[in-house]
Structures are given as structure tokens and as C-alpha cells.
Amino acid sequence: xxxxxxxxxxxxxxxxxxxxxxxxxxxxxxxxxxxxxxxxxxxxxxxxxxxxxxxxxxxxxxxxxxxxxxxxxxxxxxxxxxxxxxxxxxxxxxxxxxxxxxxxxxxxxxxxxxxxxxxxxxxxxxxxxxxxxxxxxxxxxxxxxxxxxxxxxxxxxxxxxxxxxxxxxxxxxxxxxxxxxxxxxxxxxxxxxxxxxxxxxxxxxxxxxxxxxxxxxxxxxxxxxxxxxxxxxxxxxxxxxxxxxxxxxxxxxxxxxxxxxxxxxxxxxxxxxxxxxxxxxxxxxxxxxxxxxxxxxxxxxxxxxxxxxxxxxxxxxxxxxxxxxxxxxxxxxxxxxxxxxxxxxxxxxxxxxxxxxxxxxxxxxxxxxxxxxxxxxxxxxxxxxxxxxxxxxxxxxxxxxxxxxxxxxxxxxxxxxxxxxxxxxxxxxxxxxxxxxxxxx
Amino acid sequence: xxxxxxxxxxxxxxxxxxxxxxxxxxxxxxxxxxxxxxxxxxxxxxxxxxxxxxxxxxxxxxxxxxxxxxxxxxxxxxxxxxxxxxxxxxxxxxxxxxxxxxxxxxxxxxxxxxxxxxxxxxxxxxxxxxxxxxxxxxxxxxxxxxxxxxxxxxxxxxxxxxxxxxxxxxxxxxxxxxxxxxxxxxxxxxxxxxxxxxxxxxxxxxxxxxxxxxxxxxxxxxxxxxxxxxxxxxxxxxxxxxxxxxxxxxxxxxxxxxxxxxxxxxxxxxxxxxxxxxxxxxxxxxxxxxxxxxxxxxxxxxxxxxxxxxxxxxxxxxxxxxxxxxxxxxxxxxxxxxxxxxxxxxxxxxxxxxxxxxxxxxxxxxxxxxxxxxxxxxxxxxxxxxxxxxxxxxxxxxxxxxxxxxxxxxxxxxxxxxxxxxxxxxxxxxxxxxxxxxxxxxxxxxxxxxxxxxxx
Numbered sequence: 001x002x003x004x005x006x007x008x009x010x011x012x013x014x015x016x017x018x019x020x021x022x023x024x025x026x027x028x029x030x031x032x033x034x035x036x037x038x039x040x041x042x043x044x045x046x047x048x049x050x051x052x053x054x055x056x057x058x059x060x061x062x063x064x065x066x067x068x069x070x071x072x073x074x075x076x077x078x079x080x081x082x083x084x085x086x087x088x089x090x091x092x093x094x095x096x097x098x099x100x101x102x103x104x105x106x107x108x109x110x111x112x113x114x115x116x117x118x119x120x121x122x123x124x125x126x127x128x129x130x131x132x133x134x135x136x137x138x139x140x141x142x143x144x145x146x147x148x149x150x151x152x153x154x155x156x157x158x159x160x161x162x163x164x165x166x167x168x169x170x171x172x173x174x175x176x177x178x179x180x181x182x183x184x185x186x187x188x189x190x191x192x193x194x195x196x197x198x199x200x201x202x203x204x205x206x207x208x209x210x211x212x213x214x215x216x217x218x219x220x221x222x223x224x225x226x227x228x229x230x231x232x233x234x235x236x237x238x239x240x241x242x243x244x245x246x247x248x249x250x251x252x253x254x255x256x257x258x259x260x261x262x263x264x265x266x267x268x269x270x271x272x273x274x275x276x277x278x279x280x281x282x283x284x285x286x287x288x289x290x291x292x293x294x295x296x297x298x299x300x301x302x303x304x305x306x307x308x309x310x311x312x313x314x315x316x317x318x319x320x321x322x323x324x325x326x327x328x329x330x331x332x333x334x335x336x337x338x339x340x341x342x343x344x345x346x347x348x349x350x351x352x353x354x355x356x357x358x359x360x361x362x363x364x365x366x367x368x369x370x371x372x373x374x375x376x377x378x379x380x381x382x383x384x385x386x387x388x389x390x391x392x393x394x395x396x397x398x399x400x401x402x403x404x405x406x407x408x409x410x411x412x413x414x415x416x417x418x419x420x421x422x423x424x425x426x427x428x429x430x431x432x433x434x435x436x437x438x439x440x441x
Numbered sequence: 442x443x444x445x446x447x448x449x450x451x452x453x454x455x456x457x458x459x460x461x462x463x464x465x466x467x468x469x470x471x472x473x474x475x476x477x478x479x480x481x482x483x484x485x486x487x488x489x490x491x492x493x494x495x496x497x498x499x500x501x502x503x504x505x506x507x508x509x510x511x512x513x514x515x516x517x518x519x520x521x522x523x524x525x526x527x528x529x530x531x532x533x534x535x536x537x538x539x540x541x542x543x544x545x546x547x548x549x550x551x552x553x554x555x556x557x558x559x560x561x562x563x564x565x566x567x568x569x570x571x572x573x574x575x576x577x578x579x580x581x582x583x584x585x586x587x588x589x590x591x592x593x594x595x596x597x598x599x600x601x602x603x604x605x606x607x608x609x610x611x612x613x614x615x616x617x618x619x620x621x622x623x624x625x626x627x628x629x630x631x632x633x634x635x636x637x638x639x640x641x642x643x644x645x646x647x648x649x650x651x652x653x654x655x656x657x658x659x660x661x662x663x664x665x666x667x668x669x670x671x672x673x674x675x676x677x678x679x680x681x682x683x684x685x686x687x688x689x690x691x692x693x694x695x696x697x698x699x700x701x702x703x704x705x706x707x708x709x710x711x712x713x714x715x716x717x718x719x720x721x722x723x724x725x726x727x728x729x730x731x732x733x734x735x736x737x738x739x740x741x742x743x744x745x746x747x748x749x750x751x752x753x754x755x756x757x758x759x760x761x762x763x764x765x766x767x768x769x770x771x772x773x774x775x776x777x778x779x780x781x782x783x784x785x786x787x788x789x790x791x792x793x794x795x796x797x798x799x800x801x802x803x804x805x806x807x808x809x810x811x812x813x814x815x816x817x818x819x820x821x822x823x824x825x826x827x828x829x830x831x832x833x834x835x836x837x838x839x840x841x842x843x844x845x846x847x848x849x850x851x852x853x854x855x856x857x858x859x860x861x862x863x864x865x866x867x868x869x870x871x872x873x874x875x876x877x878x879x880x881x882x883x884x885x886x887x888x889x890x891x892x893x894x895x896x897x
Contacts, residue, residue: 035666171671219864224611224671226863228810229856236852237528243847244532356849364675371672407687414676414683421668421676 036108039419040095040116047088047120051127055084060129063138065271073271076139080130087123091116117386128393133401142392144275147284148350150388152177152359154287155342156366157373157380158294159205162335164375165298166328167311167433171227172212174363175234176205176336180343182238185354186246188256188347197256198283198344205340206333208234213332217325220437231363239356246354259283259348281349283341290338295377307331311431314438324438339363368417375430387413516868517861518829525854526558529846533557561846568839569832579720584835586721590793592831594619594785594805596730599812599823600737601656601781605670606818607741608774609754614659614674615782616806617681618652622779622786624685625651627797628694630707630790640710641791645729648787649780655681656779660772670775678806686799694797704797713792726788731824733784738820740777750774782806808834814859830855 060083062076094116098108129135156173163170170176183204188197212230216223246254259281268278277288298304306327309317314324346358365387372386373379394409530536536557539550567573569588575581598615605612626648635643659673688694689702696705713724741747752760753770761767789801812830816822833855837848861868868874 215860215864219867221860221863225814226860228613228807229814229859229863232807232811232852233856233860236849236854236856239849240528240847240853241532243849361679364679368672368676405687405690407683407690411680411683414679418662418668418673418676418680421672422662422666 034102036113037095037098037102040098040108040113041092043116043120044088044092044095047084047091047123051084051123052081052088053085055080055127056131057081058130058135060126061136062129063136064140075136078126078130080126080135083126084123084130087119087126091119091123094119121386121389125393128397128402128404129400131403132397135400137396137400140272140275142389142396143272144279145392145396146385146389147276147280148388149391150384151284151287151349152342152345152362153366153369153384153387154291154381155345156339156363157370157384158290158377159209159335159339159342160367160370161294161298161375161377161380162307162338163209163332164370164434165311165431166307166331167314167431167436167438168213168216168328168332169223169227169435170209170212170332170335171224171367172208172230172234172336172363173339173366174359174361175227175231176208176339177343177346177359177363177366178231178238178357179204179208179234180340181346181358182241182343182354183340184344185256185347186241186253189253192257194257194259194348195282197348198259198341201340201344201348202337203340205343206337209332209334209336209339210329212336213329216437217328217332220439223435223437235357238354242354242356250353254353256347256352256354258352281345283345283349286341290341291377291381294338298377308431310438311433314433314436318438318440324440328438339366342366365413368413368420371430372417372420386416390416512874513865513868514862516872516874518858520861520868520871521854521857522562524857525850526562527554528853529561529850530554530557561840561844561850564840564843564846565833565836567836568843569836583721584839586717586723587835588828588832589727590722590724590831591834592827593724593727593730593792594788595808595812595831595834596824596827597726597733597784597788598782598805598809599816599827600733600820601652601778601785602809602813603816603818603820603823604737604741604750604781605774605778606813607754608750608770609757610660610663610771610774610778611671612656612659612674612775612778613671613810614656614677614779614806615785615809616802616804617674617678618655618779618782619786619789619802619806620678620681620685621655622648622652622783623790623797623801624688624694626783626787627704627707627790627801630711631705632693634708635710637710640708641713644707644711644791645784645787648790649783652783652786653776653780656782657772657776659779660775663775664768664771682799685797685801689797689799696796702799707791707795711791712795713788722793724788724792726784726792729784730788730827733781734820734824737781741820746770746773782809785809808855811855811859815862817862 058080060078060080062078064073064076094112098112101108129137156177159173159176160170180201184194184197184201187200188194191197208230212223212226215221215226242254261279261281262285264278268274270278280287296304298307306317306322309320310322310324310327317327318324343359347354351358366384369383369387370380372383373381390409390412394406394412397404397409398406530553533553535553536550539546539553543550568584570585572581572584575583598619601615601618602612626644629647630640630644633640633643655677659670659677662668662673663670686702689704694704696703713726715721716723716725716727739747741751749760749765749770750773752763752765753767753774757767760770785805786801789803789805790797794801808830812826813823815826815829816824833851837851840846840850841848
């Protein structure tokens with residue numbers, strides 16, 4: 001899914017390119033556009049007006065420690081007005097620096113965007129909590145919940161990374177998650193062993209992926225079509241079997257034993273970090289491992305170099321003796337297995353039974369996280385965390401009662417993604433050959 | 442599996458010019474398939490073309506019919522139905538019990554399988570086309586009217602998806618476009634009070650504008666920033682859905698005195714009249730869907746704009762070189778696609794539902810994708826596919842009531858049909874219809890043709 005931001009489209013030149021041929025610029029160097037600086041400025045102003053000037057002068061309190069912690073830290077208390085003002089001025093400072101860089105024809109560095117997002121989120125959080133009926137939330141709970149909600153998203157977007165890096169667009173993440181969730185539930189119920197359920201979920205995800213690979217690589221069917229159709233197919237098959245098999249005898253087929261959280265003594269009691277790093281289910285720990293392994297694998301090993309070569313320039317890779325289509329097939333399969341494990345999170349960790357459409361569109365959010373994270377495992381991980389955060393915040397703010405309707409909070413990840421693909425995160429470019437089938441000769 | 446055919450290509454290559462051309466052709470077809478966003482352009486659908494060009498001399502007429510693309514479509518439907526039937530049978534109780542003594546009396550088992558599958562499909566047919574148990578002729582054809590009713594939003598949304606396909610754009614956003622259209626149309630329908638005729642017209646226009654706006658926005662973003670339309674449309678679907686949910690909790694949209702998120706009922710002047718009287722739900726929207734099909738056919742095949750769309754879809758760079766404004770085409774085609782999907786939104790709020798809820802789009806937007814794919818993105822193909830899937834939907838309800846087979850089986854059959862139609866070589870291989878080897882000397886060539894058929 002190449003979301004090339006540098007417009008190779010005809011007609012309008014990029015704003016600020018001032019008539020220079022952007023296509024030529026794209027060839028010679030990365031085009032430096034006004035887009036990011038302007039967007040940052042706009043968001044900085046929004047922050048100043050809403051989070052700063054219009055913020056209520058109340059104290060927002062963020063609990064850091066929970067009762068079970070190793071040592072207690074006092075709750076963080078911020079005046080919403082002052083906090084919002086300070087943060088929005090910092091945001092405008094960052095935006096001004098981006099504008100300054102643009103005037104020197106320099107690219108906006110990645111750290112700047114990241115810092116901007118973090119500060120903006122903080123300002124937003126203070127504003128939301130400050131305006132709530134009960135202006136107090138547990139930061140620890142918010143973050144821990146975000147990580148939990150992000151687990152399937154991370155696995156899904158890792159699956160996307162593995163597939164797209166090798167040149168196959170994976171729209172079927174949703175189907176892989178759903179297939180994994182279903183299989184994990186039924187196998188774990190029958191065997192009464194969650195570990196076997198976990199394995200079966202990986203196999204199910206891989207099977208869905210193999211269909212994707214078979215049709216898109218062997219039969220050269222458009223990859224997006226196969227992905228879309230596979231989502232429907234998996235939804236239909238799991239829905240059918242849920243109604244006919246699981247509901248008939250839910251004790252036997254739909255009551256999987258769950259994977260409990262494994263606590264690492266002492267470490268799990270560190271405030272904030274403890275619960276997210278050292279009090280996770282097996283799937284949660286696997287998530288951290290998977291992110292690391294995929295990153296190391298893709299960028300530090302020979303296998304990864306080959307994978308990326310196939311995804312960027314299959315002809316060249318073929319010339320050098322890499323079997324393009326076999327590489328693609330097995331990578332897509334691997335990606336499916338990863339997403340399948342993510343799917344098992346729904347039925348083995350989060351909820352202890354399967355229901356229809358349990359993945360609820362999270363496969364598409366994972367897809368968004370993948371793009372937002374620029375096809376990088378770590379980027380995808382943090383993007384998924386951000387989406388998990390928005391998801392969790394939505395349910396928390398409905399409890400504490402805020403000025404923002406919860407529907408808008410729920411809308412946030414999607415709006416952010418639209419902004420991301422439209423160019424906020426600078427140039428987001430996918431693997432060059434992603435989505436293009438390779439025919440030798 | 443994937444490594445099988447490239448070496449074959451390579452091995453067969455040298456010293457055969459005819460073959461080289463065929464390989465080149467297949468590559469060209471692949472390129473056009475890709476840029477068109479799917480294998481649905483008739484020109485890019487190679488099944489007939491490829492098998493028609495077999496180097497093994499003229500085929501018999503019969504064989505050509507059986508390997509042609511029309512036949513592949515029929516076989517794909519048949520295959521999907523068979524697999525669906527097996528799935529139904531696999532969860533059937535009698536199949537399970539007779540399976541226990543399969544070796545002793547295999548006929549019992551096979552009869553049970555046949556019964557389980559056919560019983561469901563007969564119920565499906567009776568629920569969608571003709572019910573012989575009806576009291577009167579009107580009641581007997583009631584299922585067919587229901588099919589047409591359900592097909593209405595499928596056809597218009599499918600046309601929207603198909604139109605975008607032809608311009609090389611993958612419009613997954615019919616769902617969101619239906620929702621936005623539904624919001625505007627419903628609001629005009631219950632908030633304004635206008636005379637008969639004018640009111641309905643305004644509802645229709647509002648819906649089309651709503652859909653066109655939502656679709657056009659995607660086109661605009663794509664044209665200006667190069668963002669991928671698949672991602673944009675998926676995200677816009679969710680944004681539209683949450684916006685609708687928000688609106689249904691505001692005083693402007695929520696029915697007074699109601700705590701559920703549901704709008705007031707549309708004025709009687711704002712709803713589609715029922716074509717064949719009040720006994721059927723079939724409404725004027727169906728005739729408008731036919732009109733829309735004609736319009737899209739004319740647009741694509743007879744108008745300059747349509748030619749530009751197709752040119753952009755086939756090869757955007759070439760189109761640009763030829764002086765076509767690709768940005769303008771992208772925005773326009775997405776707006777038109779959204780407008781067509783908007784008609785589905787109107788059909789929902791002014792035709793069948795008569796209120797606005799957050800389920801206004803049901804799954805029509807997603808089904809529209811499969812409808813367009815099955816119809817190979819031609820207007821009349823989409824129309825026929827819409828009728829078929831409408832029949833599935835209508836019949837599935839009856840099937841679930843009569844035989845207990847869950848509605849989800851329809852999703853399975855639908856998606857399998859599309860998968861198989863997209864891969865003609867697979868279908869032909871399963872039914873043993875791949876071009877046979879005529880003479881030993883030409884065997885290699887025939888096989889080559891078969892693989893290129895697969896390639897394209």
C-alpha cells in the first residue's frame with residue numbers, strides 16, 4: 001500500500017514547491033514541503049486555543065501508583081489552564097522550529113514529529129481530564145489498559161509489516177485475527193489447554209494467509225481484492241460455525257481456559273512500568289518479543305535484507321538469485337501466523353469465549369498503525385499503542401464525564417490515520433513493490 | 442507452489458517467438474490488471490482471450506464454450522455452492538450419525554449429505570424467488586419482490602464501487618458514503634415538511650450530495666496528497682459511523698422522548714412509493730437503480746468523461762500524457778461513486794427503513810464490493826450480481842427459519858464466488874477444463890498457455 005506523499009500526480013504542484021517540478025525533486029532528493037510545518041502550526045494553534053486559553057482553571061489529577069505497587073508516588077496534579085498553556089506554547093515552539101527548518105530547505109526530523117505527538121497528547125489529556133466531572137484518572141491504569149488493548153493491534157500490524165515488506169498488501173489482517181480468535185477458542189476448549197489453542201491460532205492465521213498468498217502470487221489476483229474477500233469469508237465461516245457448533249454446546253466448544261497474567265516478582269510492582277512490562281499474559285510477553293524479533297530479523301539479518309529486497313525491487317532480487325515468489329509466499333504465511341497469535345488474545349486473554357465478529361474491525365486499525373508506523377516494527381508498535389490509548393481513553397472519559405462526546409474519542413484513531421496518510425508524519429512511503437505481483441521474465 | 446511456474450517460463454522461453462509474444466501479452470495484461478485495481482476490466486479479463494488464442498489450432502465450439510469466461514462464472518458459482526453445501530452438511534446431525542457407520546452403509550451418509558445441503562438451498566430458493574406454498578400468486582411471488590427490494594441498495598452501491606474500479610480506484614468506502622447520504626436524506630425527510638413530490642426529490646438530492654461529498658473528499662485527498670484510497674475509505678467508513686452515532690444522541694436527530702439512538706420517522710411525503718402496492722416492500726428506488734445502471738453504462742461506454750475514467754484506470758501515466766487531467770478524474774469518479782452509494786442510503790432511509798439508526802448501512806457497503814467484483818465492474822454485470830446477492834440475502838432469512846442454517850453461509854458462498862471468479866485457471870483446473878494437449882509435440886506450448894492464462 002504505497003502512500004506516496006510526494007505527489008507524482010499531475011496537475012497541482014505541491015504547495016510551496018512554487019512551480020518547481022516536484023517529480024524532478026523526488027528523483028534528486030526528498031522533496032521538502034510545507035505540509036508538515038503548516039500542519040504542526042495548525043495543531044499548535046488548536047492546542048493553544050482549546051487546551052490553553054479555553055481550558056477550565058481546574059486541577060487535573062493523574063494517579064501514578066496503584067495499591068499493589070512496590071513504592072507509592074504521589075498523584076500528579078496539574079492546573080488544566082496553566083498546563084495547557086505551557087504545553088501549547090511548547091507545541092508552537094516545535095512548529096516554529098519546523099517552519100524554520102523548512103525555510104532552510106531541510107526536512108522536519110522524525111523526533112520532532114514524535115515529540116509533537118507526545119506533547120499534544122499530554123495537552124489533550126490534561127484538557128479532557130480538567131474539564132471532566134471528576135477531574136481525576138489513574139494514569140497507571142490508563143497506560144496499562146492501553147497496552148492491553150494494543151496487543152492484537154501490534155500483532156496485526158506486525159503481520160502487515162511482514163507482508164508488505166515482502167511486497168504483498170495484507171488487507172486480510174482482520175480475517176487473520178478473527179480466524180485466530182475462533183480457532184484459539186475452539187481448540188483450547190476441546191483440549192482444555194490454552195497453549196495448544198495459541199498454537200492453533202497461529203496455524204489458523206497462517207492458513208488464511210496461505211489463501212491470500214496462493215491467490216495473489218500464483219493466480220495473480222489483485223491482492224486488495226483477495227484481502228477484502230478473505231475478510232468476508234473468514235467472517236462467514238466463523239459466524240457459521242459459531243452458530244452451528246459453538247452455540248449448540250458452548251461448554252464443550254466455547255469455554256476456553258484463559259491465559260492468566262504471569263507476574264514477575266518485584267519488577268511487576270514498579271509504578272507504571274511494572275504492570276505493562278512485567279505483568280502480562282503470555283500473549284503480552286510474546287508481543288514484545290515479536291516486535292524485537294521482527295525488527296532484528298528485518299534489519300539485521302540476511303533474511304531481512306532479502307525480504308526487503310523482494311519488496312522493494314523484485315527484479316533485482318531475482319537477478320541476484322532470490323526466489324521472489326517463494327520468499328513472498330513464506331513471509332505472508334509467517335505474517336498470518338503472527339496475526340493469528342494476536343487473534344488468540346481476544347478469546348484466551350481478554351474475553352473467555354468467542355462471539356461473532358469479536359475482532360470488531362481491529363484488523364483495519366492495525367493496518368492504519370502499520371502505515372502510521374511507516375512499515376517499521378517499532379513504528380507500528382508505538383502507533384498501535386497510540387490507538388490502544390485512544391481506545392482506552394474513550395472508555396475512561398465516558399466514565400469520568402467529559403465535554404468531548406465519546407463518539408469523537410472513538411473517531412480519533414481514524415482521523416489521526418487520515419492525517420497521517422495525508423502527510424502529517426512527513427513522507428510515508430511503503431515498500432516500492434508492495435501490491436504488485438511479480439511475473440518472471 | 443509459487444515457484445512452480447517461473448522456471449517453466451524460463452525453460453520454455455528460448456527459440457520460440459510465438460511464445461515470447463504470448464508471454465509479453467500476459468505481462469501486459471498483468472500490468473493493466475494491477476493498475477485497474479482489479480481483474481475486472483473486460484479487456485483485462487483474459488480467460489476468453491487467452492484460451493481463444495491457444496496455439497493448438499482452432500478449438501471446437503463446445504470446448505470454447507466450456508472454457509470461456511461466462512462458463513467460468515457459472516462454474517465458480519456452482520463450486521461455491523458445492524463448498525457451501527459441504528459446510529452445511531458438515532455440521533448437520535444426521536450426517537454426523539450416518540458418518541459413524543460410513544464404511545458399513547456409505548449410501549446413508551451420502552444421502553444425508555445431499556439432503557442437508559439441498560434442503561438448505563431449496564429453502565434459499567423458496568425464500569428468494571418463488572414460494573410454491575403461497576396461498577395466491579401474489580404470495581408465491583412475494584419472495585421475488587423481497588429479492589428485488591434487497592437488491593436495490595446493493596445495485597446502486599455496487600455501481601459506485603464498479604465505477605471507481607474502472608478508474609483504477611479501490612472504493613471500500615461505500616459503507617461510509619451510504620451512512621453520510623442516509624444522514625442527510627433522513628434529516629431532509631423528517632426535519633423539513635414539504636409538499637409531495639418536491640420533498641422526495643429533495644431527499645434524493647440530499648442523499649446523493651451527501652454520498653458524493655464523502656466520496657469526493659477521498660478523491661480530493663488522494664489527488665492532492667497521494668494517500669492511498671483504500672486506507673482513506675476504510676477510515677472514512679469509521680468516521681462516518683461514529684459521526685452518525687454522535688448525531689443520533691443529539692436533539693436534532695434523536696426522536697423526542699426516546700432514549701435509544703433512533704431518529705423520527707420520515708414524513709410520508711419523503712418516502713419512496715411502493716411500486717406494486719403495499720403488500721410488497723418493493724419501492725421506487727428499484728426503478729431508480731435501473732436508471733442508474735443505464736446511466737453508468739452510458740457514462741462509461743458512450744461519454745468522454747467515462748472514456749477518461751477508463752483511460753486513467755488502464756494506465757494513469759499514459760492518460761496523463763494524452764492530456765487527461767488525472768487529478769480531476771480521480772476526484773470526479775470518487776464523487777460519482779459516492780453519489781451512487783448515496784442512492785443506496787436513500788433507498789434505505791426513504792425506501793425500507795423509513796428511520797435513521799446506526800445500522801442504516803447494514804453491510805450493504807461491504808457487500809457492494811463483492812457485487813462489483815462479481816459483476817466484473819460492468820454496469821449490467823453489477824446489476825445482475827446485485828440481483829443474485831439480493832436473492833441470497835432474501836433467501837437466507839427463510840433458510841434460517843426453515844432449516845436452521847445460519848445466514849452466515851451466504852457470506853461464505855458470496856466470498857467464494859468472488860474468489861473463484863477472480864482466478865479462472867483454478868476453476869478450470871478443478872473441473873478439468875484446462876486446454877488439453879492435442880499433440881505430444883505441442884504439449885509444452887499448451888501448458889505454457891495454461892500458465893499464462895493463470896498469469897493474467
